[in-house]
Amino acid sequence: MTASRPHSLFSFGTLKDERVQTALFGRAVPTSPASLAGHTTRPLPITDESVIAASGLDVHLTLERAIGSAVEGVVMRLTDEELAAADAYEVDDYARRRVLLTSGESTWAYLDAKPLRAAERIVIVGDSIAYGRCDPRGGWAARLAGAHIAGDEAAHRVFNLSVPGSTLADVSEQTPALLAARRPDTLLVAAGINDSALPLAAAPDRAADHGDGTARIAEHLGSLAATALGHNARLVVAGPTWVDEERTRDYEGLCFTRERALALRAAVRAWCEEQYVDFIDLWEPLRGRGDLLVDGLHPDTVGHRVLHRHLDALSS
The missing domain is CATH 3.10.490.10 (Gamma-glutamyl cyclotransferase-like)
Incomplete structure (x- = not known):
């Protein structure tokens, strides 16, 4: 026993x-x-x-x-x-x-239980979707920042440190040096879709021959969890957004498929549940809404507004 x-x-x-x-x-x-x-x-x-x-x-x-x-x-x-x-x-x-x-x-x-409702100072790290690419208004992160800061101009801050093209490996490596000056109480990680990408030369039928970026998801998230805890910040992980596979088969030399994005989503969710870390599912708000994706991957202005509404429910 x-x-x-x-x-x-x-x-x-x-x-x-x-x-x-x-x-x-x-x-x-x-x-x-x-x-x-x-x-x-x-x-x-x-x-x-x-x-x-x-x-x-x-x-x-x-x-x-x-x-x-x-x-x-x-x-x-x-x-x-x-x-x-x-x-x-x-x-x-x-x-x-x-x-x-x-x-x-x-x-x-x-x-x-609502991870953003109790926050004061939020640091966002992630990829081009978190950065707000394809939305001149700055994406869901800028909308989140505007609403959060308006709630308390004196105490509330949001720092979006996302970098287009980032993988979770990049984020876990770069984030520790960025936090001390921002004094975050919440670290919102919105990355990972790039970990699911394959070079076109290793498109779906050759996926087994390609080093799988999702294999070390737990390692990268564990590193980010340790970084957040070291600053007594609450780790919040946002999963990948929905992928319109028919329009992402040749994206800047990369291949994004729904199957691999779903595998990433499942892996991130499972890790968060096991480690008692907050998971925000960004897949469902845009599921089946290819009309809200500029290139099958990046949300347009309306798509980012939809994502922000979903996130806003976690802060009010």
Whole structure:
């Protein structure tokens, strides 16, 4: 039988209450004082009757980012089963994600389930689609920046550092040097479609003979996760957009196919689910909408507007 692994969980709300712990875990669990910098709290109304019954409260707290602030709480030491019980206790408004405590310890914490809603300073890294190619208004990233900054002119910032042609390998290599000056609390990675591309000489029937750029997706994303955590930033990964295959068979010497793009999407989604990282699916908003793709790959102005509406739902 496999022994239960120890887990650490930062708690700043009702999970600190020994009565709640006893109700969930059958015991009061070991805790130690802890502080989480760069965050503050806001009230969150609760409607789940079982959660209200366990805590005795219909308003809990949730975390949001605030440079210069800190939230005091405790680190709880939990077994596999107890961590699962804590997951079940938290309502759908929360998502368990990795954070870096003031002490330097990496631990779990329950954050706002909408990853962009709690952000202050967002850094976007990615490829030509994230850069906004084919949209004179700057693409979905520029629209996201405009709406986010308008929400709080004093504190909100968005830095789009995307570079056309980038692969996830490029992004994972280049990003560490870019973050310190921007002080991000959220790292939005919107790259990968170029990892799925094949040179025309290795078009679909020769894919097995070509080095597969998707084979090291987990390695590159893992590197980006470590980079984000080192800055106590939340990693958010946007998957590839829909591909109009009939119009991308000869794109600047590259071949993009729907099959390989879907394989990339599945690999990125699976990694995010396994690692408890936020995944934003940009495939569905443009599925079947070849009329919104300039060249079968890059969205036009309307296509970027559609993508922004999809992203905006994650920040409001």
